[in-house]
Amino acid sequence: MDKTHDSNLKSWIDVEENSDFPIQNIPFGVCSPKEGGDLHVVTAIGNFVIDLAHLDEAGIFEGTEIEGAEIFHEPTLNAFMSMGRNAWKETRSIISEILSKDNPTLRDNEELRKIAVLSKDDVNMELPVDVGDYTDFYSSREHATNVGTMFRGPDAALMPNWLHLPVGYHGRASSVVLSGTEIVRPKGQTKPPTSDEPIFGDCKRLDFELEMGVLIGSGNYLGEPVPVDDAEEHVFGLALINDWSARDVQTWEYIPLGPFLAKNFATSISPWIITLEALEPFRCSSPKQDPEPFDYLKNKEDHNFDIELEIHLQTKEMNESCVISKTNYNYLYWNMAQQIAHHTITGCNLRTGDLLASGTISGPDKDSRGSMLEIAWGGKEPITLPNGEKRAFLEDGDIVTLKGFCKGKGYKIGFGNCIGEIHPSL
Ligand code: MN
Numbered sequence: 001m002d003k004t005h006d007s008n009l010k011s012w013i014d015v016e017e018n019s020d021f022p023i024q025n026i027p028f029g030v031c032s033p034k035e036g037g038d039l040h041v042v043t044a045i046g047n048f049v050i051d052l053a054h055l056d057e058a059g060i061f062e063g064t065e066i067e068g069a070e071i072f073h074e075p076t077l078n079a080f081m082s083m084g085r086n087a088w089k090e091t092r093s094i095i096s097e098i099l100s101k102d103n104p105t106l107r108d109n110e111e112l113r114k115i116a117v118l119s120k121d122d123v124n125m126e127l128p129v130d131v132g133d134y135t136d137f138y139s140s141r142e143h144a145t146n147v148g149t150m151f152r153g154p155d156a157a158l159m160p161n162w163l164h165l166p167v168g169y170h171g172r173a174s175s176v177v178l179s180g181t182e183i184v185r186p187k188g189q190t191k192p193p194t195s196d197e198p199i200f201g202d203c204k205r206l207d208f209e210l211e212m213g214v215l216i217g218s219g220n221y222l223g224e225p226v227p228v229d230d231a232e233e234h235v236f237g238l239a240l241i242n243d244w245s246a247r248d249v250q251t252w253e254y255i256p257l258g259p260f261l262a263k264n265f266a267t268s269i270s271p272w273i274i275t276l277e278a279l280e281p282f283r284c285s286s287p288k289q290d291p292e293p294f295d296y297l298k299n300k301e302d303h304n305f306d307i308e309l310e311i312h313l314q315t316k317e318m319n320e321s322c323v324i325s326k327t328n329y330n331y332l333y334w335n336m337a338q339q340i341a342h343h344t345i346t347g348c349n350l351r352t353g354d355l356l357a358s359g360t361i362s363g364p365d366k367d368s369r370g371s372m373l374e375i376a377w378g379g380k381e382p383i384t385l386p387n388g389e390k391r392a393f394l395e396d397g398d399i400v401t402l403k404g405f406c407k408g409k410g411y412k413i414g415f416g417n418c419i420g421e422i423h424p425s426l
Contacts, residue, residue: 004096005281007409011099012107013117015046020405020414022046023099026092027272027416028077028237031123039075039126043095044272044416047120050095054116060098060105064090076130077273081217081236082352088217088236092277125271127178128239129215134176134267134355135343136211136243137168139334141287143362146374163291166334166342168359171243172264176355179240179270179418185396185425186265188249198252202425205247205379206394209360210311210370210402212329213241214336215273216354220344228341229300232276234350235336238307240270240402240418241357247373247393269355270402270418278413282306282406286335293338296345303335307415309361309404311370315389316397322386325375327361327368329404396424 003009004024011023021027021044031049032039040053052072061067065087071079080087098105106112138144141158144167148157161167185206191198217236220226226234243263250262286304307329314321334342339356350356360370369375372393376382382392394400399422404415 001280002093004092004277007411009096010101011045012101013045013048013099018412019046020412020416022411022413023096024408024411025274025278025413026095027274027278028080029128029272030076030126032126033118034122034124038073041072041074041077041080042123044120045099049118049120049123050099051116051118052095054112055098055106058112058116061091061094064094066091075126076353077128077236078130078353081129081215084218085233088275089277092275125178127176127269128271128273129353129355131173131176131355132351132353134171134173134357135168136171136263136357136359137166137334137339138359139166139332139339140359140361140370141333142331142364143360143370143374146362146369150373150378163289164293165297166339168339168343169258171267171357173355175264176267176269179268179416179420181266181268181420182423183244183266183268183420184423186246186249186261187425188246188261189252190248191252192248203246203249204393206422207245207247207372208311208394208400208420209243209245210309210325210327211241211243211357211360212307212309212404213239213269213358214339214356215239216350216352216356219351219354220349222349223347225296225344225347226340226350228297228337231337231340232303234340235276237273237275238279238415239273240404240415241355242268242400242402242418242420243357243360244268244420245371266420267357268418268420270416272416274413274415279305279307279406281408282413284330287331287333289333296341297338299335299337303337304330304332305406306330307404307406309402312401312403313385313391314399314401315385315391315395317389318385318387321399321401324383325367325369327363327370329358329361331361331363332358394422396422398422
């Protein structure tokens with residue numbers, strides 16, 4: 001912990017008490033001014049974004065590892081992410097300093113302020129990371145147990161491998177889209193239980209999955225596994241992920257190689273990456289693991305974080321959204337360090353910008369489930385919304401918003417929103 005985490009730290013920029021982005025957060029994203037201009041790397045504070053390319057040009061980062069690297073003029077965070085932990089920490093510490101109440105560098109420089117401090121209403125956020133490879137895990141015991149119970153009954157809910165390794169699959173990176181991108185209902189093959197033959201048509205069991213995504217900063221070389229205790233050194237930060245799923249397509253296609261088209265049409269990511277540095281005060285232990293994992297998966301330290309998560313739903317008929325589930329990142333049985341150690345134990349190389357999603361995060365209670373499949377128990381127990389409408393799966397016009405935040409003393413570290421609206425099939 002350092003002075004960037006001090007809960008008494010205040011900025012000369014006014015930040016509302018409930019803001020996701022106090023001076024202790026310092027998230028990273030990419031945007032361009034609505035009135036026109038290049039994409040730049042930015043941070044957020046309160047209702048403002050700070051253009052780091054302009055700060056760099058003004059010499060704010062002189063004497064640091066990133067000086068002269070021109071990484072903030074890039075249209076993605078990848079170049080910055082590839083520089084490693086020391087560069088990320090230096091950058092965070094300088095931004096924290098120049099946004100602090102008593103620091104005049106930017107506060108009293110009207111010319112620089114005019115081009116570098118922009119209202120969030122005057123910019124368009126863009127996809128922050130060029131995602132090279134996308135891996136989706138299945139690391140919530142509660143989620144795996146719920147899904148297994150529905151498909152195989154309570155006695156065979158967890159497959160024999162589940163408690164020994166973080167189960168995952170290689171997903172599709174090309175359809176990772178920015179929060180706000182419309183989600184078009186996919187078409188595909190399904191085989192309803194009532195039919196002897198498969199049918200082709202619109203997905204009728206469209207679902208969301210509440211997940212957190214780990215964004216890889218510096219990668220590893222092919223043939224050099226990442227030890228579990230070094231794994232976090234490779235993590236730039238976390239974002240909210242909605243891993244949209246076509247459940248009826250999944251049920252028909254997934255044997256024997258796992259999900260394919262049921263998962264490849266869209267995965268939404270929130271625009272701000274929250275760094276591990278910002279999350280440090282919220283570090284916590286993971287659920288106890290029994291049986292004990294193999295040595296290559298055994299942690300010495302805590303690698304989980306106390307991040308509260310919410311799913312909001314708004315239908316076409318509703319004027320405002322309602323919360324349909326609340327859960328927490330810290331329910332994850334397999335943590336990010338174990339996921340990275342497992343992913344690379346074969347020598348597989350992770351690269352800058354790779355996305356490792358946690359898998360759907362469900363908690364122990366009925367109101368802490370991370371997918372509609374579980375919330376409405378496979379369609380058998382539709383939920384009733386405040387206006388009387390019922391939902392078993394998503395309908396056209398439904399808007400799903402994921403939120404995440406850590407509660408600090410007098411401030412919160414928020415993740416912003418990850419939003420998607422369902423549009424009719426093409
Ligand atoms: Mn998933």
